Amino acid sequence: MAVTDLFAQRATLGRSVRLLAEFRHEQPDPARFYGALAADTAGMVTDLWQATHADNPSGQTLVDVGGGPGYFATAFTDAGWHYIGVEPDPSEMHAAEQTRRAGPGTFVRASGMALPFADGSVDVCLSSNVAEHVPQPWQLGAEMLRVTRPGGLAILSYTVWLGPFGGHEMGLTHYLGGARAAARYTRKHGRPPKNNYGSSLFAVSAADGLNWAAGTGALVAAFPRYHPRWAWWLTSAPRIREFLVSNLVLVLRPPIPQK
Structure with a gap:
């Protein structure tokens, strides 16, 4: 079974519409927005795992790089995962402590550029919307692959710069250029x-990620995270994908050594 076979059944137009509707709540009601995103992400990761493994994820270790205040912890724990959130920002870690009082999960303060885990020690390493916020996204990807065990999954999902959400809270003004958009936002x-361009937001293309992932020899799937299955072809369309993919998921599986 291909790694995306189960998730493809979930990737319907109705799901895409529901997620898009939730985006409007990100600023006024982040708990609602991130709760819905967490549930959808846990479903996606579980589908990707079960498509290639005979067992369910019960007890399997999942490291969430850039886990923030812990919205994903409950969703993944409810799905059976042993959840470990990694977050470098002290303020986000404090928020995670508040969330953790009412929820499960383990949280570690560390950088995704130097994960504090042994080689091949986790079953799944996930990064959701972090790569566009670091100046060296493929060092992050390499670290994720390093700590993922052979046969496990490294799942890196990020916002494509030229997509409609590339500017984050700056909206569509990022099409004027990142520095100009940031200056305009500051004036307003x-x-x-x-998410300030050049310091906490960077222009990462779909082509960048696909080229890096292909070079690892571990890439098993790439698809637009929020699109229905019938629109996944956009990932293989140069130029068009930069504007229409919006969020790219790279699924990598370190090979199991031959005996």
């Missing part, structure tokens, strides 16, 4: 954006 709001 009296403060720089949280």
